[in-house]
Amino acid sequence: MTHILAIDQGTTSSRAIIFDSALRPVATAQEEFRQYYPASGWVEHDPADIWATTVATCRAAIRQAGVRAADMVAIGITNQRETVVVWDRQTGQPIHNAIVWQDRRTARICARLKASGHEPMIQHKTGLLLDPYFSGTKLAWLLDHVEGARERARTGHLAFGTIDSFLIWKLTGGTIHATDATNAARTLLYNIRTGTWDAEICALFDIPLAMLPRVMDCAAEFGTTRADLFGGALPILGVAGDQQAATLGQACFQPGMLKSTYGTGCFALLNTGETLVSSRNRLLGTIAYQFDGRPAYALEGSIFIAGAVVQWLRDGLKMIREAGETQGLAEAADKTRGLYLVPAFVGLGAPYWDPDCRGAIYGLTRGTGPAEFARAALESVGFQTRDLWEAMQADWQGAGGGHILRVDGGMSASNWAMQFLADILGAPVDRPQNLETTALGAAWLAGMKAGVYPLQDAFAATWALDRQFTPRMAPDDRARRYAGWKDAVTRTLSR
Secondary structure (H helix, E strand, C coil): CCEEEEEEECCCEEEEEEECCCCCEEEEEEEECCCECCCCCCCEECHHHHHHHHHHHHHHHHHHHCCCHHHEEEEEEEECCCCEEEEECCCCCECCCEECCCCCCCHHHHHHHHHCCCHHHHHHHHCCCCCCCCHHHHHHHHHHHCCCHHHHHHCCCEEEECHHHHHHHHHCCCCCCEEEHHHHCCCCCEECCCCEECHHHHHHHCCCHHHCCEEECCECCCCECCHHHHCCCCEEEEEEEHHHHHHHHCCCCCCCCEEEEECCCEEEEEEEECCCCCCCCCCEEEEEEEECCEEEEEEEEEECCCHHHHHHHHHHCCCCCCCCHHHHHHHHCCHHHCCEEECCECEECCCCCECCCCCEEECCCCCCCHHHHHHHHHHHHHHHHHHHHHHHHHHCHHHCCCCCEEEECHHHHCHHHHHHHHHHHCCCEEEECCCCHHHHHHHHHHHHHHCCCCCHHHHHCCCCEEEEECCCCCHHHHHHHHHHHHHHHHHHCCC
16 A cells, blocks of 8 residues: 545546655546536536546546555545535435636625625634635525525535535545535634634524534545445545645745645735734635644635636637647747736636626737737736735735745746746745645645655655746836736726
């Protein structure tokens, strides 16, 4: 028994990666699944697609690695956070499509709760702001809009979960209804100070406590899979939301360490240790990870559109055939054009939290072409990261400019994008040799719990640098470019 199976269930695809005893990935399988957009600002997934692609990729990775269930120690799960599924406890059937974290349908609910003065209480208890991004108002919407759902929830017939909970339920044949502290912390229903579901907030949303999962540490015994799925029963020993899993995979165990993951969105987490920082700059307080019942906290900045802007160039505008083309186009672009793309396709996240604004492009001329669009798309990710960087510095003295940012995720493979990021931050950017830090974090949790992977300090010592990007941009140019971005955002905001 020398291998770990990591499930990385993301927003646009499901992946499975087999890691060996030395934490090296030896097999990977990935499948995209359909995105549903039933109305403007609404985003849904079919839970059946999530389950089918998860099982299929696990089986494919196992075949590719040439291993059997008997060769595997455990499973670790990491997942898209905040996405909501509600299912029938008896049949296991979801009552509706999953409502995805990007979905904005509950903006009016959030606005009404804010106007009633509830946000300070919610922020104090959960670390979160009242925004459609989080799970709580999505769950309330489902209970209000699916016929009979609220009564069935009150009588204990329905179960709620984020994607990790749904997968645990399915993998264990409906025997375990659980989540981990990092996913619970993103629901808007979990008190991260007391480590319990908050009865006051649940009552405010009219959500029965009976439908909520048990909350566990990130490394814990989450049950055992059905034997028929993978050729034998496997214990599930590690679970973390994708951004927290990446924080673990980047070995950001010390307060002051900062990582930023560039996937569909971009999410920066700053480890604040035992200190839960109350943000004055509209960042989020959250749980970075939890072991032995003791949470380590983080400040988080959430950008909704990062890699998704490149997907838009490919699938929406048909300007590119594959994401890798953007680097060459960006290099060829006329940098004097001053084009700014604000990718507020589903509103803007931190530090603006404007669910109603939509994307905009400024500085178009007759000379603007695909190269300039590609450059502006990549630059938008750097500019948004700078927004988070500055808010973190203002919120926590330990996040001062001397810190180095560790990056990961698909877009971090672009040398051009990472060089621009260092330039616009005016700070070094470190890219690790292993960019699959999200799956690595999930695998490490499971393997560490099983006793086959090292504990924190020894694991941190395995982190290896691929390349450090250092600033090359002149300070005056940096200030001018960022001022142009701030002006573009101001023009885009809905209020």
